Amino acid sequence: MADFRVIEVKQSVFADNDRKADELRGRLKREGTFLLNLMSSPGSGKTTTLLRTIEALAGELSIAVMEADIDSDVDARTIAGAGVRSIQLHTGGMCHLDAYMTEQGLDALRAEDPTPVDLAILENVGNLVCPAEFDTGASANAMILSVPEGDDKPLKYPLMFSVCDVVLINKIDALPIFDTFSMDRVRENIACRNPAAQVIPICAKTGEGIDVWAEWLRERVATWKSGA
Amino acid sequence: MADFRVIEVKQSVFADNDRKADELRGRLKREGTFLLNLMSSPGSGKTTTLLRTIEALAGELSIAVMEADIDSDVDARTIAGAGVRSIQLHTGGMCHLDAYMTEQGLDALRAEDPTPVDLAILENVGNLVCPAEFDTGASANAMILSVPEGDDKPLKYPLMFSVCDVVLINKIDALPIFDTFSMDRVRENIACRNPAAQVIPICAKTGEGIDVWAEWLRERVATWKSGA
Numbered sequence: 001m002a003d004f005r006v007i008e009v010k011q012s013v014f015a016d017n018d019r020k021a022d023e024l025r026g027r028l029k030r031e032g033t034f035l036l037n038l039m040s041s042p043g044s045g046k047t048t049t050l051l052r053t054i055e056a057l058a059g060e061l062s063i064a065v066m067e068a069d070i071d072s073d074v075d076a077r078t079i080a081g082a083g084v085r086s087i088q089l090h091t092g093g094m095c096h097l098d099a100y101m102t103e104q105g106l107d108a109l110r111a112e113d114p115t116p117v118d119l120a121i122l123e124n125v126g127n128l129v130c131p132a133e134f135d136t137g138a139s140a141n142a143m144i145l146s147v148p149e150g151d152d153k154p155l156k157y158p159l160m161f162s163v164c165d166v167v168l169i170n171k172i173d174a175l176p177i178f179d180t181f182s183m184d185r186v187r188e189n190i191a192c193r194n195p196a197a198q199v200i201p202i203c204a205k206t207g208e209g210i211d212v213w214a215e216w217l218r219e220r221v222a223t224w225k226s227g228a
Numbered sequence: 229m230a231d232f233r234v235i236e237v238k239q240s241v242f243a244d245n246d247r248k249a250d251e252l253r254g255r256l257k258r259e260g261t262f263l264l265n266l267m268s269s270p271g272s273g274k275t276t277t278l279l280r281t282i283e284a285l286a287g288e289l290s291i292a293v294m295e296a297d298i299d300s301d302v303d304a305r306t307i308a309g310a311g312v313r314s315i316q317l318h319t320g321g322m323c324h325l326d327a328y329m330t331e332q333g334l335d336a337l338r339a340e341d342p343t344p345v346d347l348a349i350l351e352n353v354g355n356l357v358c359p360a361e362f363d364t365g366a367s368a369n370a371m372i373l374s375v376p377e378g379d380d381k382p383l384k385y386p387l388m389f390s391v392c393d394v395v396l397i398n399k400i401d402a403l404p405i406f407d408t409f410s411m412d413r414v415r416e417n418i419a420c421r422n423p424a425a426q427v428i429p430i431c432a433k434t435g436e437g438i439d440v441w442a443e444w445l446r447e448r449v450a451t452w453k454s455g456a
Contacts, residue, residue, distance in 0.1 A: 042269045042356045042385060043377025070357065072383040093387070095323065095357035126384070128270045129298065129323035129355050148376035148399060149271025155300040156354070157270060159321070171376060174405050 017134055021099035024106075024137030031116040034221040035102075037138035039160065041153075042126030044146035045170040047075045048204040049213075050123060054082045056214035061118040061221060066105040068097050068125050075123060085109055085117065096130035097122065099137040119221055128157040139224050146171040147181045154189035161193040166216060169201040172208065245362055249327035252334075252365030259344040262449040263330075265366035267388065270354030272374035273398040275303045276432040277441075278351060282310045284442035289346040289449060294333040296325050296353050303351065313337055313345065324358035325350065327365040347449055356381070360388040367452050374399040375409045382417035389421040394444060397429040400436065 028035050040046050047067075054063055064085035067076040076088035089105045091097065102122055109120070122138065124131045143164045145153055148171060154161040161167065167190055175181060187199050198216060202209035256263050268274050275295075282291055292313035295304040304316035317333045319325065330350055337348070350366065352359045371392045373381055376399060382389040389395065395418055403409060415427050426444060430437035 041271060041354070041377075042381055043374075069384055071386050072380075074380050074383055093361075095355070125357065126269070127323070127355055127357050129353065130358065133321075146271075146376060148374060148402065149269075152300075152302050153270055155302055156297055158299050174376065174402065177402050177405055 014133075017098045017100070020103070021135035021137040024099050024103050025139065028106075028120075028137065028139065029224070029227070032118065032225045033116045034119050034140070034224040035106075035136070035138045036119065036121045036217070037097075037102075037124060037131075037136045037141045038121055038144070039124045039128075039131045039141065039164070040126060040144035041128050041146070041149055044126075044144045044149060045204045046123050046126070046144055047078055049144060049168065049170060049202065050079060050121060051082055052202075052204050052207060052210045053121070053214065053217065054079075054084055056210055057119065057218065058082075058084060060218075062115070063119045063121065064109050064117040066102070066109070066120065066122045068101075068105075068123060070094070070125060085113060087112075091125060095125055095127050096134050097124055097136050098134040102136040102138075118225065119217070128153070128160045132157075132160040132163050140165045140220055142166045142168065144168045144170045145186070147174045147178050150178075151181050151183075151186035151189060154186070154193045158193050161190055161197065164194065164197055166198040166200060166213075168213060169199060170204055172201045173203045173206055245326045245328070248331070249363035249365040252327050252331050253367065256334075256348075256365065256367065257452070257455070260346065260453045261344045262347050262368070262452040263334075263364070263366045264347065264349045264445070265330075265352060265359075265364045265369045266349055266372070267352045267356075267359045267369065267392070268354060268372035269356050269374070269377055272354075272372045272377060273432045274351050274354070274372055275306055277372060277396060277398060277430065278307060278349060279310055280430075280432050280435060280438045281349070281442065281445065282307075282312055284438055285347065285446065286310075286312060288446075290343070291347045291349065292337050292345040294330070294337070294348065294350045296329075296333075296351060298322070298353060313341060315340075319353060323353055323355050324362050325352055325364050326362040330364040330366075346453065347445070356385040356388045360385075360391050368393045368448055370394045370396065372396045372398045373414070375402045375406050378406075379409050379411075379414035379417060382414070382421045386421050389418055389425065392422065392425055394426040394428060394441075396437075396441060397427060398432055400429045401431045401434055
């Protein structure tokens with residue numbers, strides 16, 4: 001027998017994060033807060049989509065936003081102008097958020113105003129790989145795939161598409177220029193990874209499709225809050 | 229059957245990647261092989277740019293390509309059709325390549341044909357965060373930022389822009405649709421992170437600007453091989 005213990009650091013970190021994520025989800029459920037984890041590649045339109053989502057739902061739901069970034073406050077400044085509670089999370093070079101980091105963000109929002117919101121949105125770090133590996137404690141995972149990125153991304157970043165409840169296909173106004181992108185093929189590729197994922201084409205710039213996305217979110221928040 | 233090999237690369241557990249990278253760079257220098265590490269977000273056009281680069285330089289340089297992907301052989305299949313030596317590296321879920329993984333790829337290429345190539349290109353995993361943290365042993369780092377991603381990316385992913393010798397601004401044919409993208413502003417933002425970085429606007433789809441990029445690479449390869 002070896003005279004030392006071998007600790008699988010990665011394994012234990014993952015296992016511990018899963019426990020923390022479940023604990024956080026339980027707390028959010030009790031407080032009636034639906035937490036949406038929004039993921040995507042850099043530049044696929046997370047912040048613009050968030051602005052449209054706030055416009056569509058702010059009249060009926062109380063909303064708070066956590067903007068995660070490695071560096072810079074560009075997005076938090078934009079969101080702060082939209083009239084909802086917002087906070088910037090700097091990850092210090094980290095490529096993803098885990099449940100512990102998410103809890104720190106929620107605690108910081110609560111320190112400013114202790115009233116729980118109906119909808120908290122976490123804008124994750126722009127990355128199709130690492131964020132998919134960490135449960136943030138969210139009630140649902142959403143991702144944005146933009147048309148210019150190509151319809152083959154579900155084949156190349158399988159885990160991201162597997163963990164998402166909904167995939168927004170953004171920048172559909174660019175379809176005439178990116179004419180190799182096929183909406184049928186992207187739906188097939190997503191279904192291949194995750195048959196349960198909802199696919200919603202949108203254009204955050206023009207607002208097209210945002211009503212369908214807002215309705216999806218509205219229903220999910222209502223179900224979460226009703227405890228069903 | 230596929231006409232390229234798939235290598236399951238394993239990340240080294242040792243924390244001496246920098247030493248390994250320097251060792252690999254020394255070996256490549258002795259062999260007269262220039263190694264280009266090509267990085268970008270998912271879907272910014274790495275593979276199409278690679279095809280154009282091969283078209284522009286294959287007549288004068290011997291070229292080999294290592295396609296890194298978490299999963300799928302989509303890109304290796306495309307490159308295999310371009311008539312250069314190519315190999316698929318599967319990272320097994322890893323979000324980046326390090327010098328050990330790169331060496332495994334180079335060794336696998338050499339096992340097929342022991343003649344050193346003039347130019348080896350590593351297409352890294354689509355990710356603006358993690359690949360920037362690991363020296364692969366490359367002679368130069370290049371990255372592609374595509375117009376639809378936005379001109380603020382150097383502010384949000386600072387390390388990536390800091391480590392690159394050249395930034396290709398791709399999909400410039402989409403500038404009329406993505407009219408908030410300013411070429412002046414992106415140059416300023418890149419200079420902010422890395423005043424030495426060369427910025428080259430291209431359109432891999434139409435071939436625009438590829439001559440400037442090919443000339444940059446041609447000069448770098450020649451300098452490397454001359455030992456200067």
